[in-house]
Structures are given as C-alpha cells and as structure tokens.
Amino acid sequence: MVIKNTQDYVKSLCYGETTGHDWWHVLRVRNTAIKIAEIENADLEIVELSALLHDVDDWKFKEKSEANEGIAEKWLKKNKIPAKKIELILEIIECVSFKGSGVETPMRTIEGKIVQDADRLDAMGAVGIARTFAYGGSRKRELYNPEEKPEIHSSFEDYKKSKSHTINHFYEKLLLLKDRMNTETAKKMAESRHSFMLEYLNRFLEEWEGRD
Numbered sequence: 764m765v766i767k768n769t770q771d772y773v774k775s776l777c778y779g780e781t782t783g784h785d786w787w788h789v790l791r792v793r794n795t796a797i798k799i800a801e802i803e804n805a806d807l808e809i810v811e812l813s814a815l816l817h818d819v820d821d822w823k824f825k826e827k828s829e830a831n832e833g834i835a836e837k838w839l840k841k842n843k844i845p846a847k848k849i850e851l852i853l854e855i856i857e858c859v860s861f862k863g864s865g866v867e868t869p870m871r872t873i874e875g876k877i878v879q880d881a882d883r884l885d886a887m888g889a890v891g892i893a894r895t896f897a898y899g900g901s902r903k904r905e906l907y908n909p910e911e912k913p914e915i916h917s918s919f920e921d922y923k924k925s926k927s928h929t930i931n932h933f934y935e936k937l938l939l940l941k942d943r944m945n946t947e948t949a950k951k952m953a954e955s956r957h958s959f960m961l962e963y964l965n966r967f968l969e970e971w972e973g974r975d
C-alpha cells in the first residue's frame with residue numbers, strides 16, 4: 764500500500780514537469796531499478812521507494828522552491844517506514860545524482876548502486892538525448908556552439924554553474940556514464956544506449972558541418 768501511495772504522491776508532485784524530470788522519468792527509473800534489483804538480489808522495497816523518491820529533493824529544482832527541502836523524509840515518516848529504512852533510503856537519494864564529471868559519488872549499498880544505475884541509464888540513449896535537450900532548453904543553453912569546447916568539472920559547484928551548450932553535456936556527462944555503472948546488469952544495458960548516443964553525435968555533427 765505504501766508503494767502505491769508513494770507512486771500517487773510522486774506523480775502528483777512531478778506530473779507534467781518539462782525538463783525531463785517528470786513522472787515518466789521516475790516511472791522508467793523505478794521499472795529499470797526493479798528489473799536490475801531482481802537480477803542482483805536486492806531489497807525490492809528499498810529500491811522501489813528510493814527510485815520513486817529519488818528526484819523529489821533534487822538540487823536542480825531547489826531554486827524553484829526552497830520549501831521543497833526534505834520532501835522524501837517527511838513522506839517516509841508520515842507513512843511510518845521504520846527509522847533504519849528511512850536512513851538507508853535518504854542516503855541513497857542524497858548520493859544518487861550526478862555532480863560533475865570529476866566528482867565521485869560513491870554508493871554504499873547495493874540498493875543505492877541499483878537506483879543510481881537506473882537513473883543514469885535514463886540519461887542515456889534516445890530518451891536520454893531527448894531529456895538532455897529539454898533540460899538544456901530549460902536552463903537557456905544553446906543546442907551547440909562549436910566555439911565552446913567541453914570541460915571536466917572537478918567540483919559540484921563548477922558543474923552547477925556551467926552554462927555550456929547541450930552538445931558539450933554529452934562529453935561532460937552522458938558519454939562517461941557507461942563506465943560508471945555499478946552493477947554488471949546495468950553495464951550490459953548501458954552498451955547499446957552508449958553506442959546510439961555516439962551514432963547520434965556523429966550524425967548531428969555531419970549535418971551541422973554539411974558533410975551529410
């Protein structure tokens with residue numbers, strides 16, 4: 764019951780969101796996470812709750828409303844989830860997001876590794892490409908600017924401040940994800956999404972440079 768209620772709650776929070784962090788993203792992450800968790804023998808309830816709540820306190824939305832802080836924690840307490848479990852879930856949510864190409868975000872538990880993998884997989888492939896341009900647009904980023912080269916962000920602060928065009932984001936984040944998967948299952952799933960992004964970038968630059 765708590766899972767169903769959490770689904771409804773998260774759906775009500777992010778339904779119709781337009782930067783790629785909408786309900787359908789959450790649902791895909793949850794479905795992928797469960798698929799991986801079944802293969803990797805993880806605690807399904809922790810994986811599912813963490814996946815459903817993984818973006819509700821995200822830094823990307825903080826500027827919209829500071830009052831959003833602690834949404835996941837409040838919800839879990841309200842639903843009488845045992846304190847130990849809440850602690851584990853909050854730890855996962857805290858570590859899950861990508862904080863820059865040179866910034867390590869190690870995950871302690873197998874459940875956390877799985878949710879992080881599922882979230883990262885959703886940033887790759889055809890869906891990942893669509894989300895990246897949607898997000899870039901929301902941050903007023905150019906699609907591409909050949910005069911601006913990609914850079915490696917060594918701190919989370921630099922990564923957040925980056926105003927670089929969206930094609931750079933592939934080199935600064937998306938193409939690095941394949942080698943950052945935690946689980947063997949996700950590593951395999953990442954391969955075709957990765958090669959599709961390379962194919963896409965080739966095609967994009969071919970058209971841009973009039974070589975097509």
Ligand code: FE
Pocket residue numbers: 784788792817818882
């Ligand atoms: Fe996410």
